[in-house]
Amino acid sequence: xxxxxxxxxxxxxxxxxxxxxxxxAMLADLGADVIKIESGAYxxxxxxxxxxxxxxxxxxxxPQFRFTNRNKRGLALNLKDPEGQRVIRExxxxxxxVVENFRRGxxxxxxxxxxxxxxxxxxxxFAAISSQGDTGPERMNVSFGSTLDATSxxxxxxxxxGEEPRISGMDVNYPDQIVSLFATGIVISAVxxxxxxxxxxxxxxxxxEVASFTLGEEILAxxxxxxxxxxxxxxxxESVAQQDTYRCKGGRWIAVTLGTPDAALEAFCASHDSAxxxxxxxxxxxxxxxxxxxxxLLRDTALQGVTLVRDDRGGLVKGLPYRLGGKGITIQxxxxxxxxxxxxxxxxxxxxxxxxxxxxxxxxxTSTTPTVGEI
Amino acid sequence: MDAPDDLxxxxxxLIEVNDAKVPLCLRLATSxxxKIAADLGADVLKVEPPxxxxxxxxxxxxxQGGSALFQFLNTSKRSLVLDLASDTGRTALKxxxxxxxAVLFEEPTVAAPLLRASRATPIEIAAxxxxxxxxxxxxxxxxxxxxxxxxxxxxxxxxxxxxxxxHQASYAAGLTAFTGLAAVLAARDAGQTAPPVRxxxxxxxxxxxxKAASGAEAGGTSPGREGKNSEFQIVPCxxxxxxxxxxxxxxxxxxALIGDPRLGDPKFNIRAGRRQHIVELYEIITPWFxxxxxxxxxxxxxxxxxxxxxIFSPAELLQTEQYVARGFLATMDHPxxxxxxxxxLPVQWNGRSFAPRPAPELPAPELAA
Numbered sequence: 001x002x003x004x005x006x007x008x009x010x011x012x013x014x015x016x017x018x019x020x021x022x023x024x025a026m027l028a029d030l031g032a033d034v035i036k037i038e039s040g041a042y043x044x045x046x047x048x049x050x051x052x053x054x055x056x057x058x059x060x061x062x063p064q065f066r067f068t069n070r071n072k073r074g075l076a077l078n079l080k081d082p083e084g085q086r087v088i089r090e091x092x093x094x095x096x097x098v099v100e101n102f103r104r105g106x107x108x109x110x111x112x113x114x115x116x117x118x119x120x121x122x123x124x125x126f127a128a129i130s131s132q133g134d135t136g137p138e139r140m141n142v143s144f145g146s147t148l149d150a151t152s153x154x155x156x157x158x159x160x161x162g163e164e165p166r167i168s169g170m171d172v173n174y175p176d177q178i179v180s181l182f183a184t185g186i187v188i189s190a191v192x193x194x195x196x197x198x199x200x201x202x203x204x205x206x207x208x209e210v211a212s213f214t215l216g217e218e219i220l221a222x223x224x225x226x227x228x229x230x231x232x233x234x235x236x237x238e239s240v241a242q243q244d245t246y247r248c249k250g251g252r253w254i255a256v257t258l259g260t261p262d263a264a265l266e267a268f269c270a271s272h273d274s275a276x277x278x279x280x281x282x283x284x285x286x287x288x289x290x291x292x293x294x295x296x297l298l299r300d301t302a303l304q305g306v307t308l309v310r311d312d313r314g315g316l317v318k319g320l321p322y323r324l325g326g327k328g329i330t331i332q333x334x335x336x337x338x339x340x341x342x343x344x345x346x347x348x349x350x351x352x353x354x355x356x357x358x359x360x361x362x363x364x365x366t367s368t369t370p371t372v373g374e375i
Numbered sequence: 376m377d378a379p380d381d382l383x384x385x386x387x388x389l390i391e392v393n394d395a396k397v398p399l400c401l402r403l404a405t406s407x408x409x410k411i412a413a414d415l416g417a418d419v420l421k422v423e424p425p426x427x428x429x430x431x432x433x434x435x436x437x438x439q440g441g442s443a444l445f446q447f448l449n450t451s452k453r454s455l456v457l458d459l460a461s462d463t464g465r466t467a468l469k470x471x472x473x474x475x476x477a478v479l480f481e482e483p484t485v486a487a488p489l490l491r492a493s494r495a496t497p498i499e500i501a502a503x504x505x506x507x508x509x510x511x512x513x514x515x516x517x518x519x520x521x522x523x524x525x526x527x528x529x530x531x532x533x534x535x536x537x538x539x540x541x542h543q544a545s546y547a548a549g550l551t552a553f554t555g556l557a558a559v560l561a562a563r564d565a566g567q568t569a570p571p572v573r574x575x576x577x578x579x580x581x582x583x584x585x586k587a588a589s590g591a592e593a594g595g596t597s598p599g600r601e602g603k604n605s606e607f608q609i610v611p612c613x614x615x616x617x618x619x620x621x622x623x624x625x626x627x628x629x630x631a632l633i634g635d636p637r638l639g640d641p642k643f644n645i646r647a648g649r650r651q652h653i654v655e656l657y658e659i660i661t662p663w664f665x666x667x668x669x670x671x672x673x674x675x676x677x678x679x680x681x682x683x684x685x686i687f688s689p690a691e692l693l694q695t696e697q698y699v700a701r702g703f704l705a706t707m708d709h710p711x712x713x714x715x716x717x718x719x720l721p722v723q724w725n726g727r728s729f730a731p732r733p734a735p736e737l738p739a740p741e742l743a744a
Contacts, residue, residue, distance in 0.1 A: 005562040005569070030558050052593070063593045067585060133723070136700040141673075143620075143682045146607050150618035150684025153692050155609070157540025158529065164609050165686045167618050168539060171590065171598035172528045177583040178547050182411075185554035186722050188561050189383050189415060195564070201725050209703050209721035214546040215689055216718050219704070221435035221443040222690035223716035228435070230688055235517065235538050238434040243517050245526060245535045253536050255526055257515035287515035289522045291536045293599055294591030297524050297581055305504025305578040308588060316592045321551045321582035324558065325570030326505075 004031025020101030074336025133206030145173020152211030159232030382416020407549025450731035523580025531602030
């Protein structure tokens with residue numbers, strides 16, 4: 001394969017769930033060698049959330065984990081064990097980028113924070129992705145995706161007209177999804193600077209700020225006019241004549257945006273099935289679309305574009321949100337089993353021999369099974 | 376407008392081509408990607424059609440005049456007006472492209488052949504995936520949210536699907552285009568031939584909504600809007616609303632926080648049980664919120680590690696202690712609009728923020744040409 005934009009870049013990935021793990025996945029998409037660090041004592045929570053059954057090896061079968069961690073190699077090293085910490089510090093010396101989204105202070109306490117790792121490797125780009133950022137009075141606050149729908153302002157502008165605010169909910173957790181789209185670009189910018197100057201950077205991302213950034217014009221307008229009315233307007237938009245979802249014959253909903261109001265639209269939709277209604281509206285030059293669900297997205301391969309791909313086990317995984325050279329990605333390797341590549345990577349990067357690897361396994365520093373007990 | 380010397384993208388020159396007749400939702404994506412690069416120091420030249428980018432006339436508006444949307448999306452850029460329907464306009468654009476690293480534009484544009492053939496790497500923003508063959512299909516951001524499955528996820532199951540506030544399809548695509556742009560610049564910087572980038576809003580929305588596809592593939596049934604059947608709901612409190620959010624492992628902490636003995640009923644111990652008895656669960660917890668403020672609730676919940684989310688409006692965010700402490704909201708002196716406050720890029724780079732510079736005034740036609 002010809003050189004890709006991040007060929008030769010190695011990423012030490014402590015990313016968990018979506019915000020962190022997806023940022024490093026997007027770096028892998030561009031050719032970076034991503035080595036994901038977990039431990040038997042602390043799995044990526046996606047392995048647990050997506051647990052399909054209780055059979056042996058359940059931790060390797062979560063669809064959410066596989067969706068997000070394709071094209072990475074996986075290591076299991078105990079971060080709480082001084083030996084595990086030493087091995088990770090050695091690995092960091094061979095890496096260009098660290099991605100992490102632990103609660104603030106976790107890596108510092110393990111001696112694996114930016115200060116420790118950059119002392120040995122000054123060209124390291126260290127992306128710290130957290131709920132509130134690395135500074136400020138709320139830096140230690142915990143959040144889950146939809147917490148940030150609320151605290152970022154998005155929920156205040158989402159809802160049925162005149163009713164209470166709404167969040168995107170646990171099956172979307174919208175703020176978690178968008179941070180990697182921004183963070184990846186910033187990490188690449190810092191990698192470019194590090195290639196040129198030999199100096200890395202500490203990149204402090206607040207997920208809440210990323211979500212609020214998507215309301216930039218609303219915050220600006222509110223600052224200029226504190227009396228500016230806002231709140232929930234259903235599906236209406238300022239300056240759009242008529243916009244809403246309408247129920248069609250058969251019960252399916254469609255979304256319609258009109259340049260001039262049409263009081264008859266609701267009745268028109270109710271008397272047509274959704275496909276006929278959308279086709280008729282499009283033919284009149286009106287933007288309309290069915291409100292698709294997950295099964296619609298799976299069925300319509302033209303609509304999917306490059307967003308879904310299958311790995312070599314036939315599993316469906318995340319593709320790309322964009323195309324490079326007209327193409328999406330091929331999956332080079334499926335999401336790793338827990339600790340699948342520990343020995344391979346420690347041999348390759350650190351020159352460990354069988355005896356050293358055996359010692360680490362016996363001491364519980366490395367593992368391929370969870371030690372978390374019943375889930 | 377010169378960027379400070381040490382900004383990370385200082386060495387790059389980008390062209391943002393604004394054709395006159397393009398759906399605005401595509402323009403918002405293009406302009407956001409270019410704005411991020413401009414705030415990071417790239418020299419971004421915005422080529423506007425005669426009469427200017429229509430976003431200059433798009434809401435929300437500032438009371439002193441002008442568009443808040445335009446001011447937010449075009450910080451730190453320079454601008455010139457070119458009529459790309461004319462030979463002079465296209466010749467001038469060609470000259471600009473000679474010196475540029477990348478060019479951002481939307482499909483369809485009359486200048487597409489010229490832009491795709493230039494030595495600047497093209498970053499194209501479109502509505503739909505190429506496979507849909509939908510170049511002539513009418514476009515709205517709202518219809519794209521429907522196609523990508525996001526509308527299906529928000530609201531009550533028996534009521535209308537709802538859109539998220541803001542321009543989420545455009546802005547998620549804009550963030551994606553910025554990452555594509557960064558990849559292009561990195562490839563060029565490393566002496567590679569940079570691949571062209573294409574971003575469609577529809578693909579970005581599906582990608583963002585991947586749990587719908589993943590859930591449907593794993594269980595046969597698609598996830599969808601759950602409203603009052605969800606474990607995560609909005610409850611009123613003394614001065615507004617709070618989002619009740621907690622993970623399975625945080626349930627014991629939440630139970631302790633609310634402190635009602637009825638929550639000790641074993642039927643609430645596991646997620647399936649809580650979902651089955653969700654109406655009863657909310658009847659028990661809702662009164663706890665009624666006499667407390669958002670600030671009190673947040674303090675009490677965080678002390679127990681429970682991630683409840685107080686709901687803030689854009690105006691309230693301006694006063695948020697955390698945002699003020701981090702300097703997230705920049706104060707920008709605009710030559711005609713006065714002092715403006717707006718979010719700056721949501722990253723601190725070695726402790727540094729990237730102060731935006733005011734968006735350009737509409738220049739006289741073909742000044743630079």
